Amino acid sequence: MANIAKLLAGRAQHVLQVAAKQPQLAPRFFASAANLEYIKHEVTGEKKNVAVITLNRPKALNALCNGLMLELSQALDTYERDANVAAIVITGSEKAFAAGADIKEMQSNTYSDCIMGNFLNDWTRVARCQKPIIAAVNGYALGGGCELAMMCDIIYAGEKAKFGQPEIALGTIPGAGGTQRLTRAVGKSKAMEICLTGNMISAVEAEKMGLVSKVLPADQLVSEAIKLGEKIGTHSGLIVQLCKEAVNTAYETTLQEGLKFERRTFHATFATEDRKEGMTAFVEKRPAKFSNL
Incomplete structure (x- = not known):
């Protein structure tokens, strides 16, 4: 012995x-060995370069609790540092992406608790991730679930997906970006209607509003999201991150500030090996071989 x-x-x-x-x-080794309670995750795709994180609280319809958001943050830390991972997919079950925040967990909170603890501040890790994140939404994406999807860069939805911000019916308002990201995505009038009524909208409606990029059959949703991640992974990871930052700048600043940021970022790509390789490959009519340099 x-x-x-x-x-x-x-x-x-x-x-x-x-x-x-x-x-x-x-980080990848230790994260995979961890005893996770609220999520599952794996690396998949033909080149094993797309990470899939699955919210896994089936009895609670994947309601978001502090424990789940902590595990999600740790998984993102792992994959953000993993040079082999080009994109990340976040999904739930066919019944629910996430049916909201865990009401029981926050029911006893006081105003003082929220202020002193900076409640929900740590729930924004998804929005801060440098790598592209695709939300594959089946079933309910309500309240915090809708907000989580909107923190991602691209949303694919199953045909029966339902989106909404029902906080108004609970005597509160969205607290993780629902009034802000939704307004930027669909405009003031639609955002007001969704937030002030608490009504759910269908995947088709969400696509028409511009909230969702594509609607797919439920059984094809995750596989199509992985294919999207693989397509992104054919490009330079360095340039992908710069492009993501430029789009987010458009989302968050004025047009003039955004145009200046875009132009300077475009100029910066000329200092990279991947820009040189990409243009040379195009001229030579061959596939580019990017090195993230």
Whole structure:
């Protein structure tokens, strides 16, 4: 027994030494070994370069709680540092992407608790991720679930998906971007109607409003989202991140500020090897081989 224990200890030490030499792989190793309660995650796709994070609270229709958001943040930390991952898909079940925030968890909160604890401040990790995130929404995406989807860069929806901000019926308002991101996505009038009535909208309506990029059969949703991630992964990861930042700048600033940021970012790409390779490959009529440099 002593020899076995010594052997296992030696192997553990070896893993730690390897992880220390390869920091981009270390978080992935330990995250996959963690005992996760609220999410599942894996790397998939033909090139194993798309991470899929699945919200996994089936009995609560994937209601968002602090524990779930913490695990989601940790998974994003892992994949953001993993050089092999080009894009991330966040999804739920066929019944619910996320039916809202966990009301029982917040029911006893006071104004003082919310202010002193900066409640919901840590729920925005998805919006801060540098890599592209695709929300694959089946079923209910209500309240915090709708807000989580809107934190992602692209939303694909199943045919029976339902979106909404029903907080008004609970005597409160959206607190994780519902009044802000929704207004920017669909305009003031539609956002007012959704937020002030609490009514749900269908996937088709959401697509017409511009909230959703594409509506798909439920059984094809995740696979199509993965294909989208794979398509993004054929390009330079460096340039993809710069482009994502430029689009987000348009979303968050004035036109003139956005145009200046875009132009300077465009100029900056000329300092990269991938811009040189991309244009050279085009002229030479061959596929580009990007190096993220």
